[in-house]
Structures are given as C-alpha cells and as structure tokens.
Amino acid sequence: MTASAWTAPPVLSLRRIAAMVVRYALLLKNSWTRIFELAYWPSIQMVLWGFISQFFRENSSWVAQAAGVLIAGVLLWDVMFRGQLGVSVSFMEEMWSRNLGHLFTSPLRPLELAAALMAMSLVRTLIGIVPAALLAIPLYHYSLFDLGLPLVAFFFNLLVMGWALGLMLSGLILRFGQSAESLAWLAVFLLAPVSAIYYPVTVLPPWLQYLAFLLPSTHVFEGMRAVLFQHVVRLDHLAWAAGLNILYMAAGVFVFLLAVRVARQRGLLLQMGE
Amino acid sequence: MKADAAILVEGLTKRYGEVLAVDRLAFAVPHGSVTALLGGNGAGKTTTISMLLGLLLPSEGRITVLGEDMVRHRYRVLPRMNFSSPYVDLPHRLTVRENLSVYGHLYGLPRVSARVRELARDLQLEEFVDREAGKLSAGQKTRVALAKALLNMPDVLLLDEPTASLDPDTADWVRGYLEDFRRATGATILLASHNMSEVERLCDQVLMMRAGRIVDRGAPAALIDRYGRKSLEEVFLDIARKRGVGALEEAAQ
Numbered sequence: 001m002t003a004s005a006w007t008a009p010p011v012l013s014l015r016r017i018a019a020m021v022v023r024y025a026l027l028l029k030n031s032w033t034r035i036f037e038l039a040y041w042p043s044i045q046m047v048l049w050g051f052i053s054q055f056f057r058e059n060s061s062w063v064a065q066a067a068g069v070l071i072a073g074v075l076l077w078d079v080m081f082r083g084q085l086g087v088s089v090s091f092m093e094e095m096w097s098r099n100l101g102h103l104f105t106s107p108l109r110p111l112e113l114a115a116a117l118m119a120m121s122l123v124r125t126l127i128g129i130v131p132a133a134l135l136a137i138p139l140y141h142y143s144l145f146d147l148g149l150p151l152v153a154f155f156f157n158l159l160v161m162g163w164a165l166g167l168m169l170s171g172l173i174l175r176f177g178q179s180a181e182s183l184a185w186l187a188v189f190l191l192a193p194v195s196a197i198y199y200p201v202t203v204l205p206p207w208l209q210y211l212a213f214l215l216p217s218t219h220v221f222e223g224m225r226a227v228l229f230q231h232v233v234r235l236d237h238l239a240w241a242a243g244l245n246i247l248y249m250a251a252g253v254f255v256f257l258l259a260v261r262v263a264r265q266r267g268l269l270l271q272m273g274e
Numbered sequence: 275m276k277a278d279a280a281i282l283v284e285g286l287t288k289r290y291g292e293v294l295a296v297d298r299l300a301f302a303v304p305h306g307s308v309t310a311l312l313g314g315n316g317a318g319k320t321t322t323i324s325m326l327l328g329l330l331l332p333s334e335g336r337i338t339v340l341g342e343d344m345v346r347h348r349y350r351v352l353p354r355m356n357f358s359s360p361y362v363d364l365p366h367r368l369t370v371r372e373n374l375s376v377y378g379h380l381y382g383l384p385r386v387s388a389r390v391r392e393l394a395r396d397l398q399l400e401e402f403v404d405r406e407a408g409k410l411s412a413g414q415k416t417r418v419a420l421a422k423a424l425l426n427m428p429d430v431l432l433l434d435e436p437t438a439s440l441d442p443d444t445a446d447w448v449r450g451y452l453e454d455f456r457r458a459t460g461a462t463i464l465l466a467s468h469n470m471s472e473v474e475r476l477c478d479q480v481l482m483m484r485a486g487r488i489v490d491r492g493a494p495a496a497l498i499d500r501y502g503r504k505s506l507e508e509v510f511l512d513i514a515r516k517r518g519v520g521a522l523e524e525a526a527q
Contacts, residue, residue, distance in 0.1 A: 097363055097366050098363040102362055102422065104329055105329060107353045107380060108380050109349065261331075264328070266290070270329060270359075270362065
C-alpha cells in the first residue's frame with residue numbers, strides 16, 4: 001500500500017457503534033433476568049406509589065396522627081432489604097472471587113456457610129440502619145427507638161425474613177449464575193407493595209390482603225402502626241410474623257441446600273465467576 | 275494394592291446429559307506416592323479431580339479416600355485433604371495472610387498464625403503476605419494457592435496444574451518443595467499437569483486419559499520404554515494422536 005492510497009479510519013464509525021449495540025443486545029437477549037429487570041422497576045414503582053396515592057387521597061391527615069410513621073416504615077423496610085442483601089451479597093462475593101471451590105472442599109458445611117452469611121447480614125444491617133435511624137432524630141425530630149421493646153421484635157422478624165429470602169436468592173444465583181445476580185437487588189421489592197409498609201393493609205384489594213397476610217413483613221408493619229396510632233402491642237401480629245418466619249426460614253435453608261446439591265451434580269462450583 | 279491405596283476409584287462415571295465426561299475410571303493411588311493424571315484438554319482430568327474432592331457428584335461409581343466413601347462421608351476426610359487449582363481463586367480483597375488465616379480456622383488448625391508464618395517463610399511469601407490477593411502476579415497467586423493447599427499438612431493433596439503460570443525457575447523451586455513435602459510427611463499426591471518434565475520428575479505413576487477414559491498407565495520410565503520413545507512428552511503425543519502401544523491395545527479391545 002502506498003502512502004497516497006492510505007486513508008485514515010473515520011473518527012466515528014457507525015459500523016463499530018452498531019457492532020457494540022449488537023454486542024449489548026445479544027447480552028440482553030441471552031439473559032431473561034436482565035429483560036425482566038428492565039420492566040420490573042417501573043412496574044413496581046407504579047404499583048407501590050399507586051397504593052400510596054390512593055390511600056392518601058382519602059386519608060390526607062393520617063400522617064399527622066402519628067409523626068414518623070413513614071420514616072419508621074422506611075427504616076424498618078430497610079432492615080428486611082439489608083438483611084436479605086447481607087446474605088446474598090456475601091455469597092456473591094465468594095462467587096465473584098471464584099472462591100467457592102476452596103470453600104466447598106474445606107471442612108465447612110453448607111449449613112455453617114449459611115449461618116455465617118446470616119451473622120454477617122446482621123452486622124451489615126446494623127451498620128446500615130443505626131446511622132440512618134440516629135440521623136432521623138436531629139433532622140425530623142423522630143426517633144425510631146421510641147417504638148420501645150416491640151422494635152426489637154419488629155427488627156428481628158424483618159431480619160429473619162430477609163435472611164430467608166437471601167438464602168433462597170443465593171440458591172437461585174448459585175443455580176443460574178451471573179445472569180440471576182440482579183435478583184438479589186430487585187426480588188425483595190416485589191413484596192414492598194403487598195407488605196403494606198406506608199399504608200394499612202386494608203388499602204389493598206381484598207384478594208391481595210389474603211396474600212399480604214402470608215408475609216411476615218405485613219404483620220410487622222401492621223404491628224408497627226398499632227404501636228404508633230393506638231399505642232398497643234398487637235401480639236397476634238407478632239405471633240403470626242414469628243410463625244410464618246419459621247416456615248420461610250425452613251424454605252430458605254431447603255432451597256439453599258438443594259441448590260448446593262444441584263451445583264455438585266452439574267459441576268457449577270468450579271465454573272462460577274469465570 | 276487396594277488395601278494400600280490412599281485413593282481408590284472404581285467404575286467412576288460422570289455424565290452431563292448426553293455427554294459422557296468420565297467413563298468407568300478405575301485406579302488406585304498408593305499411600306505416599308505421587309500419581310499424575312495426564313491427557314489433552316477435555317480428557318476428563320479436572321472432572322475426575324472435582325469428583326475426588328466432592329465438588330462434583332459422580333453419576334456412577336465409588337471413590338474411597340483414606341478409607342472413607344467420598345460421596346457419603348466426605349466431611350470425615352476433607353480435614354485431611356486439600357487442593358489447589360488455577361481455576362479457583364482466593365478472595366481478592368483479603369490479604370494473603372488474612373486468606374490463609376481464614377482457611378486455617380476452617381481446617382481447625384491449632385496455631386493458625388504460627389502456621390501461616392511458617393508457610394510464608396517456606397514458600398517465600400513474606401514479601402507480599404500483607405498484600406491483597408487480587409493484586410498479586412499470576413506466579414505469586416500460584417504460590418499462595420500452594421500455601422493454602424499445604425495449610426493443614428494434608429495426607430492427600432490434589433493439585434491441578436501446580437506450576438501453571440510460573441517461570442521455569444520458580445516452577446523448578448515449587449517441584450523441589452513438593453518433593454521435600456512428600457518425603458517429610460509421606461503425603462499422597464495426585465496431580466493433573468500438562469508439563470511432562472514435571473511429571474517425569476515428580477511422579478511414581480502416570481494415568482493417561484483420553485475422552486474420559488484411562489487409556490494407559492504405568493511409571494513414567496516404563497511408559498517411555500514401552501512406547502520406544504525418549505520422553506514422556508512423545509508418549510503423550512502418541513496417545514493423544516492415537517498412535518503406538520496404547521492405540522493397539524485399545525483397538526484390540
């Protein structure tokens with residue numbers, strides 16, 4: 001090639017841009033979870049804020065009757081979210097660092113790993129929630145700690161539900177790999193509208209209320225509102241939450257152990273992270 | 275032979291759907307010996323090692339390690355085993371010392387800090403023992419992986435490509451270290467390697483694999499003699515390309 005025949009490549013090439021667009025489209029096409037995630041957040045936000053708007057349209061003075069009901073809702077909801085994320089993220093960190101092969105050839109048993117993930121989740125949750133709860137005091141003159149002793153029961157019920165979900169999600173991530181990782185961040189929000197965090201459960205359509213009362217979180221938030229509005233501790237809600245949590249934890253542990261077994265059958269423990 | 279075996283494998287098979295990854299393997303690794311699994315890519319070496327470690331469940335067959343059934347009672351024997359592989363890493367954001375300490379506790383070592391110091395000295399990790407594992411060179415990572423594999427002074431050590439990514443000088447040093455370790459502890463070692471000179475130097479027995487089967491076996495020198503070759507590498511090529519003694523025996527079967 002002579003110097004005169006040589007032409008400089010274009011600074012911007014539509015072909016190169018198209019190649020990269022195709023590359024990202026292929027990534028999207030090959031991952032159902034990524035496609036699902038695209039539609040997920042707008043839908044969840046719409047449902048959640050739809051119920052909130054519907055409730056406040058008819059009960060505009062509700063918040064004034066119990067200062068901090070929304071802040072308490074946000075903080076307690078975050079206990080469940082952090083609790084779940086604490087388990088899932090710690091587990092994913094082992095996958096990202098391709099460490100599962102070492103862990104599962106050590107004397108560490110899957111149940112011991114699950115227990116360690118839950119312990120770490122408690123630490124992560126406390127680190128996340130306590131500063132936020134303390135910050136609410138000077139900013140909004142609201143202390144979550146005014147809930148008193150029931151706060152301990154609310155906290156642990158939401159944390160345990162988070163652990164159960166975290167174990168189930170970790171199992172799914174182990175089974176389906178990287179493409180399922182986004183579930184760790186979005187799955188719990190599927191339960192947010194049904195958990196009646198910011199409004200009484202009676203706002204939900206009757207058929208959805210039956211479903212809502214199958215969630216420990218719904219009983220916790222109903223219990224929280226009973227403390228804030230009626231100044232009573234609803235032991236029935238606490239008992240339901242604790243009972244349901246036993247079932248959720250059993251399901252979480254079962255799914256996690258099953259996923260480990262399937263991973264051992266399919267050779268997934270050596271492939272993760274690659 | 276079987277009574278003396280640290281590792282005994284009988285009829286070991288692994289299927290992934292229609293794909294037969296390992297096909298009716300049978301072999302014994304005597305106590306205190308070094309055995310190599312050789313074969314081309316996809317021959318089934320890593321699958322076999324994964325099953326020996328309990329990372330992968332066999333479709334059929336039986337694995338006995340140190341007298342225990344690895345499928346049913348692996349937690350009885352895992353404290354006495356260890357392994358390293360270039361396909362498995364240690365957490366990147368922990369330092370080498372932190373990583374080794376965590377595994378020291380997982381293996382229930384009595385004096386974890388002292389053992390980590392000892393390994394750091396022996397394997398020349400001291401220069402980077404407080405550096406994050408993710409910031410190490412490939413060669414340094416291989417030495418750290420070896421340190422993790424030796425933490426619990428295992429009776430059975432499984433090594434997948436133990437000198438991968440090492441320069442010839444460091445690789446030679448690691449081989450010498452493994453020889454010393456075996457002499458000092460009487461450990462049984464099973465390794466998968468693509469480095470034939472390494473296998474000739476370290477191993478008492480070689481299992482040649484192709485397409486999930488053991489197609490030949492024997493001491494390195496005996497195999498070289500039998501194939502009329504000068505090196506194990508030439509024997510490997512004969513077997514991989516289906517030439518020579520193994521091919522004739524296979525055809526006869």
